[in-house]
Amino acid sequence: MDTPQNTALMRALTELPGPLPARGVIHIAIRHTDRFTVVGNDLAQHTGLSTVAVGFAVRIQSLPQGTEIGIKALAARFPEGEKLIAAALRELEAHGYLQRARTRLPNGRIVTRTVFCNQPAALLRPRFAAARPQRPPAAPQIPAPQIPEPEPPAPEPPAPEAAAPQAPVPTDVQHDHAPRDHAPQDHTPFVPLVPPPTAPKPPRPPLPHPRELTTELDRAATALLSDLRRHAHQLVLSENDIRQLVPAVAAWFEREAHPDTIRHTLTNDLPQPLRHPAKLLKHRLTVLLPPPLPDPHGLAAPARPRAVVTPFQTCDGCERAFRAPTPGHCRDCRVQHGPTQAAA
Known part of the structure; x- marks a missing residue:
């Protein structure tokens, strides 16, 4: 197996153009x-990072977005131990290549979010949209009469020695000196996804x-608070913590919340590990308050408004029934006998 590989490598060396260095890579x-x-050379040739750190940076950068990159997750994926990975x-x-921050989900669970940046130094430089000079509109050109051009002579075939294969890198690292395709630069202003640590935090609800x-x-x-540790061993509270949380639980009881409902809200889906049980319970009792x-009457x-119905009346002249708010004559009697007799 080694002989074909060495032969292919030596054949590739003979096909490289130009003089080769006498020593070095x-x-x-x-x-x-x-x-x-x-991978940029600022990471691959970083003088302040160890080779192990550079290697894990390259491995993390090559993983798909959303992949778990905690210590245990990386130890299960790669052969290095947890101490070396940590x-x-x-x-x-x-x-500055890696940032780990604890984030609270809407359901109250606290998770660790890991952010990896391939160029941390670029985050410190504000990026603004470059003003592109506007070109004046070109004047309309009058098409010139087309004159047939003579056909150029056929190019001569290159000599066999001049033909040389393009040489690219066998690893997943492309260095800065390798040829690259120039893509259009994005001049969108940089907006940080994570707020800086000095950003003011909103006040917590009481x-x-x-x-x-x-x-x-x-x-x-x-x-109820003292009995929580029977249902979740992480929720061991001190007497001082219980005294601080009692008014909040009493507010739940006052709003007719069942004890099983309160217990399930406080013990369900706890983060691992749970470092501050009292702070988590305070948050859930405040944010999830029902x-x-x-009122049952509400x-x-x-009730729908009842329609006003005009009652029936008996005509004083012809004794025919008709609708009217007050007794009197019907419409025919009023028209036939005139207003004087109808009024009488």
């Missing part, structure tokens, strides 16, 4: 057409309180 660059990742991630985080903290509400809320139950359908 010689690149045989073969251009990739699929399954490749572009040290490499700390190096990348110290040099902890809910009942209208009146009665003895029954206090006792029921204390018992509204008060409506659930009834509104």
Whole structure:
């Protein structure tokens, strides 16, 4: 197996154009057409990063978006141990290539979001849309009469020695000195996806309180909070934590929430690991507080307005029934006998 590979490598060296260096590395660059990742020399030749950190940076950069890149996930994917992976991630985080931040989901669960940037130095430079000079509209050109041009002579075929194959890199790293296709630059202003640590945070909503903290509400809320560790071993609260959370649980009881409902809300889908149980419970009791139950009378359908019905009257002249608000004569009697007799 080694002989064909060495023969192919030596044959590729003989086909490289120009004089080869007497010592040092010689690149045989073969251009990739699929399954490749572009890695800049600022990372590949970074003097402050270890070789292990650079290698993991390249591996992370080659993974699809959304792939888990925690310590345990990388250890399950690659042969390096967890200690070596943790040290490499700390190096990348110290040099700005990697950022790990804890984010709270709408359901209250706290997860770790990892962001990888291939050029952290570029984030420090604000990018503005370059003003492109507008060209004046070209004057309409009058087409000139077409004159047939003589056919150019056929080019001579190149000599066999001049033909040389294009040489691209056998790895997934394309260096800056390799030929690249110039793509149009995007001048869209840079908008950071993650707010800076110095950005002001919105104020947290206050902890809910009942209208009146009665003895029954206090006792029921204390018992529910003290019993949470039987249902979730992570929710071990101190006496001080329980005293701070009792008014919030009492507010839930005041709004006629069932104890099983409160217990399920506080113990369901807990983050792993849970470092601050009291802060998580305070957040869930505040954000997920249900509204008060409506008045039973307010659930009834509104009464429809009754239509006004004009009653029947008996005509004083012909004794025929007709609709009118007051007794009198019907329309025919009023027309036949005139207004005087009708009034009489």
